[in-house]
Amino acid sequence: MNRTQSIITKYFNKDNLTVEEYIRLGGFEGLKSVLQNGKDYVISELKEAGLRGRGGAGYPTWKKWDIGRNRVADEKFIICNADEGEPGTFKDRELLDRVPYQIIEGMIISGYVFGAKLGFIYIREEYAHLQIKFNEAIKSVKEKGLLGKDILNKGFDFTIKVFSGAGAYVCGENSSLVESMEGRAGRPRIKPPRIGEKGYLNKPTLVNNVETLAAVPAILNYGGKEYGRFGTEKSKGTKLISLCGNIKNPGTFEVPFGITLREIIYDIGGGIEGDKELKFLQLGGASGALMPKQLIDMKYAYEDLSGKGFQIGSGAIVVADESNSIMGFLEVVKDFFFHESCGKCTPCREGLRQLSKILTRISEGNATVEDLKNVEKIAKTMKYASFCGLGQTAPSAILSAIKYFSSELCSTVEGICPYY
Numbered sequence: 001m002n003r004t005q006s007i008i009t010k011y012f013n014k015d016n017l018t019v020e021e022y023i024r025l026g027g028f029e030g031l032k033s034v035l036q037n038g039k040d041y042v043i044s045e046l047k048e049a050g051l052r053g054r055g056g057a058g059y060p061t062w063k064k065w066d067i068g069r070n071r072v073a074d075e076k077f078i079i080c081n082a083d084e085g086e087p088g089t090f091k092d093r094e095l096l097d098r099v100p101y102q103i104i105e106g107m108i109i110s111g112y113v114f115g116a117k118l119g120f121i122y123i124r125e126e127y128a129h130l131q132i133k134f135n136e137a138i139k140s141v142k143e144k145g146l147l148g149k150d151i152l153n154k155g156f157d158f159t160i161k162v163f164s165g166a167g168a169y170v171c172g173e174n175s176s177l178v179e180s181m182e183g184r185a186g187r188p189r190i191k192p193p194r195i196g197e198k199g200y201l202n203k204p205t206l207v208n209n210v211e212t213l214a215a216v217p218a219i220l221n222y223g224g225k226e227y228g229r230f231g232t233e234k235s236k237g238t239k240l241i242s243l244c245g246n247i248k249n250p251g252t253f254e255v256p257f258g259i260t261l262r263e264i265i266y267d268i269g270g271g272i273e274g275d276k277e278l279k280f281l282q283l284g285g286a287s288g289a290l291m292p293k294q295l296i297d298m299k300y301a302y303e304d305l306s307g308k309g310f311q312i313g314s315g316a317i318v319v320a321d322e323s324n325s326i327m328g329f330l331e332v333v334k335d336f337f338f339h340e341s342c343g344k345c346t347p348c349r350e351g352l353r354q355l356s357k358i359l360t361r362i363s364e365g366n367a368t369v370e371d372l373k374n375v376e377k378i379a380k381t382m383k384y385a386s387f388c389g390l391g392q393t394a395p396s397a398i399l400s401a402i403k404y405f406s407s408e409l410c411s412t413v414e415g416i417c418p419y420y
């Protein structure tokens, strides 16, 4: 059964889409309708659609844009966050590669609503080939008179520049991203003020994820109300997922919210590679919790997942079969965060250092029950006391493993574990 949709991914079946073809197939119609109908029209369509930011936080896009457009300043900026660094996530890469014009259209619309004349797209360093491709796309759109001065003779000027990230996971966090754009080390800022008030060069700055911006023209073409019919009450519309790991059919898919994880794994993904048993999923990337197989009948929706400690996050769904050891998986996650922590705050910097030591002892069979107790204590301290999302979510996998896979963890610790 085909359970995928093609609203945001409407043009994914076109290889090497040109700007001419994009326009011929209805591209930039959304922008035209926005310049004709005004800012209120966009806000109301996005509200009906129920679009929530696809970068991970899930904040309603219409609200963010509505608050932002009312901020008065001599200069404002918009930024498309294409610093896709969450392990297991590659849907923004596909959007950048396949539909750069759709992202550009979304950026122009967000610039118009927010009142910015300059927009940046912050593309991670590892996507260097896509930075070149995106610059070419900007040039083609400019040649069509859809970027630059007096767009569509409506007196609106807007330019886009590509900014190359420097390869740090923490720059996916908006304030770190802005810090790095201003030439400093990519470390998160103290908030308030928020980036929306004082962002790039201390001016109001609207930052949106690639998928969010690509969704905007698609929603305007499809109709906000119609789009909002997909999904559930609190999770409307569709979501791009990056399905990977031990799955027969990995890839980027657009799914309606409310679909179950079982349907995603077995109907869309074709089941587990080699017809093995599913052991667990990791949702939302390395910062996500591990979901044991007995929970896969849950709905893929913000409200259902967050109620059980899971997250939509970046849209990554990493599938792990029975051959994966929990300790082995945790070590990979821990190594990733240990490498990516910016070192600014103690709970994250020192917490990861201590976790690393203890997890190594557990893997080598030299741990004690006290070590296992300390893992939980450190992970909880990091969750509640870290300065930014990296440190707060880095221990998610460990804490969920303690909750759902305690017997396997305990079996790696000498003797019987009275702690659980």
Ligand code: SF4
Binding pocket: 170, 188, 340, 341, 342, 343, 344, 345, 346, 348, 349, 386, 387, 388, 389, 390, 391, 392
């Ligand atoms: S939580 Fe980690 S990444 Fe975030 S500021 Fe602290 S040390 Fe840096």
